[in-house]
Amino acid sequence: MPGCLLVLTAAVLLRMCHDMYRLKFPPAFVIVKTGEVNREVKPIGTVFLHALIFYWVGGIVSHRSWLFQTILRHANTKFDSWDVTFTAQNQDPATEAWQMAPSW
Numbered sequence: 001m002p003g004c005l006l007v008l009t010a011a012v013l014l015r016m017c018h019d020m021y022r023l024k025f026p027p028a029f030v031i032v033k034t035g036e037v038n039r040e041v042k043p044i045g046t047v048f049l050h051a052l053i054f055y056w057v058g059g060i061v062s063h064r065s066w067l068f069q070t071i072l073r074h075a076n077t078k079f080d081s082w083d084v085t086f087t088a089q090n091q092d093p094a095t096e097a098w099q100m101a102p103s104w
Helices: 002-024 044-060 066-075 077-082 093-103
Strands: none
Touching (some): 066 077
């Protein structure tokens, strides 16, 4: 029995490391206008929380479950105030969108 527990623990730890690696080092992207290859950099704390929420909790309970939705809603409350339009910020929406466009 202890051998099985050790194997299970090792498998879970390997899966956790794999999930965090995938989030920490996402695929590179190309900026269309310049042809420059770039990669998103994510802090390890963000990587851990995203893996915890989306891979592990979301994998155990459904992503559509009330528990997952409650966790997601709570985690995103600090971003609720970001829904201010460009016009309300005295910025031109087209200009702001096109400034982000080369990365996407």
